[in-house]
Amino acid sequence: MSGMATRAADLLTLTPQGLYCPGGDFHVDPTRPVPRALITHGHSDHARSGHGHVMATAETLGIMAVRYGADFAGATQTAELGEVVRIGEVTVTFVPAGHVLGSAQIVIEHGKCRLVVSGDYKRGRDPTCLPYRPIPCDVFITEATFGLPVFRHPDARAETDKLIESARLFPERAHIVGAYALGKAQRVMALLREAGYDRPIYLHGAMERLTAFYKDHGVALGETPRVAPDDRAKLAGEIVICPPSAIQDLWARKFPDPVTAFASGWMRVRARARQKGVELPLVISDHCDWDDLCRSILETGAEEVWVTHGQEDALVHWCLSRGIRARPLHMLGYGDEEAEGQAGEAAAGAPDPDGAAADPAAADVAA
Amino acid sequence: MNRFAHLIDRIGYEPRRNAKIRLMADYFRHTPDPERGFALAALTGALSFRHAKPNLIRGLMAERSDPALFGLSWDYVGDLSETVALMWRAPDPELPAPRAEPDGGAPQNPGADARPHASGADGPAPGIGHNNPPPDGEPIAPEGPCPHVPALSEVVEGLATAGKSELPRLVATWLDALDETGRWALLKLITSELRIGVSARLAKTAVASLGDIATDEVEHVWHGLEPPYRELFAWVEGKGPRPEGVNPAPFRPPMLAHPVEDEDFAKLDPALFGAEWKWDGIRLQAVAGRDPEGRLVRRIYSRTGEDVSKAFPDLVEALDFEAALDGELLIVREGRVQSFNVLQQRLNRKAVTPKMIAEYPAHLRCYDILAEGGEDLRHLPFADRRIRLESLIGRIGAPGIDLSPTVPFGSWEELAEARRDPAGAGAGPDADAIEGCMLKRLDSPYLPGRPKGPWWKWKREPFLVDAVMMYAQRGHGKRSSFYSDYTFGVWRESAGGPELVPVGKAYSGFTDQELLKLDRFVRNNTVNRFGPVREVGYGPDKGLVLEVAFEGLQRSGRHKSGVAMRFPRINRIRWDKPAGEADRLEILERILKKGETGQHPLGGAPAGGGA
Ligand SMILES: [Zn+2]
Numbered sequence: 001m002s003g004m005a006t007r008a009a010d011l012l013t014l015t016p017q018g019l020y021c022p023g024g025d026f027h028v029d030p031t032r033p034v035p036r037a038l039i040t041h042g043h044s045d046h047a048r049s050g051h052g053h054v055m056a057t058a059e060t061l062g063i064m065a066v067r068y069g070a071d072f073a074g075a076t077q078t079a080e081l082g083e084v085v086r087i088g089e090v091t092v093t094f095v096p097a098g099h100v101l102g103s104a105q106i107v108i109e110h111g112k113c114r115l116v117v118s119g120d121y122k123r124g125r126d127p128t129c130l131p132y133r134p135i136p137c138d139v140f141i142t143e144a145t146f147g148l149p150v151f152r153h154p155d156a157r158a159e160t161d162k163l164i165e166s167a168r169l170f171p172e173r174a175h176i177v178g179a180y181a182l183g184k185a186q187r188v189m190a191l192l193r194e195a196g197y198d199r200p201i202y203l204h205g206a207m208e209r210l211t212a213f214y215k216d217h218g219v220a221l222g223e224t225p226r227v228a229p230d231d232r233a234k235l236a237g238e239i240v241i242c243p244p245s246a247i248q249d250l251w252a253r254k255f256p257d258p259v260t261a262f263a264s265g266w267m268r269v270r271a272r273a274r275q276k277g278v279e280l281p282l283v284i285s286d287h288c289d290w291d292d293l294c295r296s297i298l299e300t301g302a303e304e305v306w307v308t309h310g311q312e313d314a315l316v317h318w319c320l321s322r323g324i325r326a327r328p329l330h331m332l333g334y335g336d337e338e339a340e341g342q343a344g345e346a347a348a349g350a351p352d353p354d355g356a357a358a359d360p361a362a363a364d365v366a367a
Numbered sequence: 368m369n370r371f372a373h374l375i376d377r378i379g380y381e382p383r384r385n386a387k388i389r390l391m392a393d394y395f396r397h398t399p400d401p402e403r404g405f406a407l408a409a410l411t412g413a414l415s416f417r418h419a420k421p422n423l424i425r426g427l428m429a430e431r432s433d434p435a436l437f438g439l440s441w442d443y444v445g446d447l448s449e450t451v452a453l454m455w456r457a458p459d460p461e462l463p464a465p466r467a468e469p470d471g472g473a474p475q476n477p478g479a480d481a482r483p484h485a486s487g488a489d490g491p492a493p494g495i496g497h498n499n500p501p502p503d504g505e506p507i508a509p510e511g512p513c514p515h516v517p518a519l520s521e522v523v524e525g526l527a528t529a530g531k532s533e534l535p536r537l538v539a540t541w542l543d544a545l546d547e548t549g550r551w552a553l554l555k556l557i558t559s560e561l562r563i564g565v566s567a568r569l570a571k572t573a574v575a576s577l578g579d580i581a582t583d584e585v586e587h588v589w590h591g592l593e594p595p596y597r598e599l600f601a602w603v604e605g606k607g608p609r610p611e612g613v614n615p616a617p618f619r620p621p622m623l624a625h626p627v628e629d630e631d632f633a634k635l636d637p638a639l640f641g642a643e644w645k646w647d648g649i650r651l652q653a654v655a656g657r658d659p660e661g662r663l664v665r666r667i668y669s670r671t672g673e674d675v676s677k678a679f680p681d682l683v684e685a686l687d688f689e690a691a692l693d694g695e696l697l698i699v700r701e702g703r704v705q706s707f708n709v710l711q712q713r714l715n716r717k718a719v720t721p722k723m724i725a726e727y728p729a730h731l732r733c734y735d736i737l738a739e740g741g742e743d744l745r746h747l748p749f750a751d752r753r754i755r756l757e758s759l760i761g762r763i764g765a766p767g768i769d770l771s772p773t774v775p776f777g778s779w780e781e782l783a784e785a786r787r788d789p790a791g792a793g794a795g796p797d798a799d800a801i802e803g804c805m806l807k808r809l810d811s812p813y814l815p816g817r818p819k820g821p822w823w824k825w826k827r828e829p830f831l832v833d834a835v836m837m838y839a840q841r842g843h844g845k846r847s848s849f850y851s852d853y854t855f856g857v858w859r860e861s862a863g864g865p866e867l868v869p870v871g872k873a874y875s876g877f878t879d880q881e882l883l884k885l886d887r888f889v890r891n892n893t894v895n896r897f898g899p900v901r902e903v904g905y906g907p908d909k910g911l912v913l914e915v916a917f918e919g920l921q922r923s924g925r926h927k928s929g930v931a932m933r934f935p936r937i938n939r940i941r942w943d944k945p946a947g948e949a950d951r952l953e954i955l956e957r958i959l960k961k962g963e964t965g966q967h968p969l970g971g972a973p974a975g976g977g978a
């Protein structure tokens with residue numbers, strides 16, 4: 001190991017709670033309560049409640065308050081994008097990650113060593129959040145949810161066009177779109193609006209508060225009424241957005257001859273789509289596909305790459321084959337905002353990644 | 368090709384039979400000849416290509432990809448054609464061509480020029496990814512000028528005429544030109560793996576729906592037609608005469624039974640029903656009839672209408688009559704029906720040799736007659752058809768064709784007794800090949816499909832055993848990306864203490880939700896990989912207990928445990944049960960012993976086996 005790598009390994013270590021920076025005495029996206037946490041974005045596998053002190057972007061703090069209540073942490077500190085902040089012996093900087101509203105990479109520097117914890121990030125266009133920015137660094141820490149060369153996300157607009165086309169083709173049927181409540185749902189709505197779709201987009205009760213939060217932050221999503229239980233039978237030809245767990249639920253069957261759609265990067269693999277009983281798979285992901293993971297690594301110029309979770313083997317192999325040192329961290333507890341949603345259920349004991357109304361049956365009553 | 372690719376892609380996601388028919392009919396209506404004819408051939412399984420085999424596809428991919436990445440991808444996706452369709456990229460499938468950084472390169476100081484966090488509505492500069500429309504209209508894909516997208520007919524013709532050495536280059540050219548769905552369809556087509564839940568019958572139904580023609584009429588003219596079926600389409604669309612060469616031995620869709628539940632018996636009058644053994648074989652339809660020249664045409668169909676005559680020349684030869692018979696394929700040696708395992712050995716062999724025919728003679732045990740000498744008998748009550756059937760079988764007098772006997776009974780209790788002990792109720796040694804009873808209303812006509820009420824199947828209670836998962840393998844079809852086939856074992860004493868010995872393999876019985884959990888268990892507990900097989904962790908205090916249901920046991924020299932299970936399936940997943948408390952091999956040996964004396968040791972107490 002070179003001197004730089006040794007220093008990087010001292011700068012950030014792996015603990016049972018997650019990545020820990022001894023020089024600043026803080027964790028990044030810890031999976032268990034810690035005294036001081038820096039949080040990349042609001043998905044529940046990264047942003048958990050119960051920490052002593054949380055530093056995150058204003059949007060991420062807002063999203064956590066929506067999900068967990070205003071007292072989700074002992075104290076909070078707003079991270080301004082691009083502002084270099086000293087914490088103990090290190091400095092940290094939050095930089096846009098392009099994943100969901102408020103999502104950020106966290107740059108940690110000490111002396112000449114710069115390390116980037118990218119959190120979840122993507123390069124695909126998203127009208128609902130700031131784009132990812134590549135940051136040159138010595139060590140790049142990346143996820144690999146779609147870290148196999150079979151994952152190449154198509155243009156997201158072509159996917160929402162498929163949805164609009166299907167709604168036009170089957171005016172007698174309702175289109176029920178499963179989408180994660182934070183980020184994916186709003187991105188799908190924004191893309192539909194961009195394409196000129198101007199009908200109301202109906203929302204499952206579980207999507208409402210986060211969608212209102214996006215609107216409050218200036219994301220134009222048009223008319224998004226909540227589905228009233230009695231109105232379901234009348235929504236032929238309309239587009240309805242709900243949590244992935246609800247698409248196979250009794251709730252969805254009350255719509256006229258529903259077409260089951262699901263917006264997720266997993267829809268690229270046919271077996272995964274069929275397994276879930278999806279009839280209209282929409283390959284829309286808020287994560288990097290294979291090409292973008294590889295490109296991002298090259299653009300950072302990092303000499304070393306740590307892969308937190310996902311398809312670590314393939315990405316590590318690719319790095320090594322290009323002379324970039326790489327190692328898998330095999331971190332548990334991440335990646336569930338897609339994986340669990342795909343399973344149609346919340347991880348046992350973990351907070352529901354889709355936010356409010358985890359229980360579709362409860363949502364059915366409340367909606 | 369692209370239209371056809373999108374058709375089969377959509378059908379693959381469509382569970383509704385009627386919607387599948389509508390999608391196919393819509394495609395046939397809007398696609399010209401000969402393209403639609405080759406599509407029909409592909410859908411009915413009438414195409415096969417000599418040289419285009421999975422090896423060729425693996426070879427092409429090996430030339431263009433890193434073998435480790437290909438291996439990991441294949442392992443993840445499970446399906447070879449889909450993996451290649453997704454990975455394929457010309458000229459470098461791993462890495463996008465280097466692109467100019469459009470936003471002026473990366474900032475040196477992350478703090479200095481990060482833009483203020485504007486709201487999304489203000490339209491932040493689009494991120495530039497390969498999956499976005501190019502900002503200035505430059506081509507994204509490095510393929511260069513638009514390659515020619517082949518038509519399905521071109522593909523079929525190319526595959527038929529290209530020599531073995533030309534084929535790889537030809538297929539590669541097509542793959543370069545097609546989109547992901549097109550590549551997937553092409554690869555499925557050339558490897559004859561177009562499994563999209565469409566039977567030959569369903570495709571013919573879609574053709575029939577183009578005009579006001581019954582599917583049976585299409586079956587009648589199908590014989591003698593060749594792809595691309597121009598005269599067939601012309602006829603159903605009212606633009607041409609009915610094709611010559613009416614099929615003298617057409618397939619007729621079979622009548623299927625519903626499983627009977629205990630509570631159903633209260634509503635069923637035993638006097639209105641006849642009973643037969645339910646044979647543990649393969650349902651077939653044997654049809655023979657004379658063509659206009661007076662020659663006897665003999666065919667054997669699977670229950671989905673596939674012509675499987677080639678696989679059973681011994682049986683085809685015995686079809687010396689003019690009728691359509693519904694029955695069960697069994698292997699009979701010296702007058703004794705063999706178990707399903709024996710039948711399986713014949714079905715597993717690709718080539719039909721005289722030796723195999725002598726060793727595994729095919730036998731048709733008949734239970735219904737659908738037509739005789741050009742007369743359709745399906746409207747007759749079952750009791751009348753049975754008389755016609757008995758009389759015909761008596762006249763044929765062929766050793767390979769006989770009658771499935773009726774099981775006499777006066778009450779449901781009596782029938783339950785016979786079902787519990789078929790050997791004692793007249794089946795004798797054939798009891799090994801019996802998996803329960805069939806109940807048929809004596810007045811029921813022969814109705815295609817699965818009408819509820821006239822026919823019931825009453826399967827024997829399964830045996831149950833608690834076993835421990837040892838290995839897992841990926842499944843097929845829609846399960847190809849999941850570890851869905853599980854090898855499980857039970858405990859036995861060895862010199863080094865208790866050890867698990869594999870006793871069977873199961874790939875059904877769980878829900879889709881349970882499959883996701885099982886798949887995750889396998890991925891999180893893998894201790895060894897052997898190609899597509901993963902070994903999971905197991906031992907007295909770790910491992911997953913599976914309650915396995917099965918129909919019977921046989922001694923087997925091929926298995927380490929000395930036993931082989933019939934129809935094993937996962938009855939329950941015992942997430943709660945410690946592996947050390949799973950069952951021991953002795954319980955299987957007891958079942959085997961009692962099974963050999965014709966008794967079902969667990970009788971009507973299915974919950975008792977594994978507790
Ligand atoms: Zn996320």
